[in-house]
Amino acid sequence: MFTGIVEEIGVVKSLSSIGVSQLELCIGCRLIQDDLKIGDSVAIDGVCLTVVRFSKTEAIFELSAETLGQTLFSKKRTGDRVNLERALRLGDRLGGHIVQGHVDSCARLLAIQRAGDFFEIDFSLDPAIKRYVVHKGSISINGISLTIASLKEDQFQVAIIPHTFHQTSLSGLDVADEVHIETDMIGRYIERLLLYHNQESKEPSKITPAFLRDHGF
Numbered sequence: 001m002f003t004g005i006v007e008e009i010g011v012v013k014s015l016s017s018i019g020v021s022q023l024e025l026c027i028g029c030r031l032i033q034d035d036l037k038i039g040d041s042v043a044i045d046g047v048c049l050t051v052v053r054f055s056k057t058e059a060i061f062e063l064s065a066e067t068l069g070q071t072l073f074s075k076k077r078t079g080d081r082v083n084l085e086r087a088l089r090l091g092d093r094l095g096g097h098i099v100q101g102h103v104d105s106c107a108r109l110l111a112i113q114r115a116g117d118f119f120e121i122d123f124s125l126d127p128a129i130k131r132y133v134v135h136k137g138s139i140s141i142n143g144i145s146l147t148i149a150s151l152k153e154d155q156f157q158v159a160i161i162p163h164t165f166h167q168t169s170l171s172g173l174d175v176a177d178e179v180h181i182e183t184d185m186i187g188r189y190i191e192r193l194l195l196y197h198n199q200e201s202k203e204p205s206k207i208t209p210a211f212l213r214d215h216g217f
Contacts, residue, residue, distance in 0.1 A: 002043045004096030004138075004145025006083040006168045008032055010044070012076050013058060021065035025049070025073065028058050032086050041087040041101070045169070046143030046180040047071050048087075048101025071103050072178055081169045083143045096145025097138040103180045105129045107141070109173050110155060119160040120149070121170070123179065127154075131191070132183035134213075140182040144168050 010029040018024045025044075032042065033054055040051045042059065047067065053060040068074045076082075088094075105126040112121045123141070125133060133139060135151045141158065149159040165171050173179070 002099040004099045008084045010084045012080040023063040025061045043085040043101045132187040138184045
């Protein structure tokens, strides 16, 4: 479990084949190692991966065929910057929102503009996940916990403060670049509960889209 608060920007040092449809990913980093152990989980651009080896200057992860098929790692190149976050510890502050490190979809950067010292970034919205994306709701973009500032039928916008822009890989993105998207898990659980309620109960559910909006969801 993660919070979407990036601890360090790592750099892809290598991607090597280790078997059929499997890769070994080497990330150059220096901050996350201070309490790192083999077997620990690290979110890399919002994808939960397991540390298999590490040194003072790098950490090594293995990518399965499933991970490669659901993420953008097969497109990564040496020198690419990635967001890093260690797993949440009990007692830590939840500075962002609950992030699982499971990619729901990918989005394409459509536009980026300055708004004073801030940045407004527009992304495409996959029709398969748009029911989980709500105005002022939480979303994880490349592992960064962000709030949806505006929402349209086929795209959404986030407003980025200067600190987040410069301390994450967002500053290196260009128009047409792709990113990992993870929607808020609470919305997915609510949908599942409503589905089972409607299947098992003859009474209409009192939890409606209007009810959720009125209560801040």
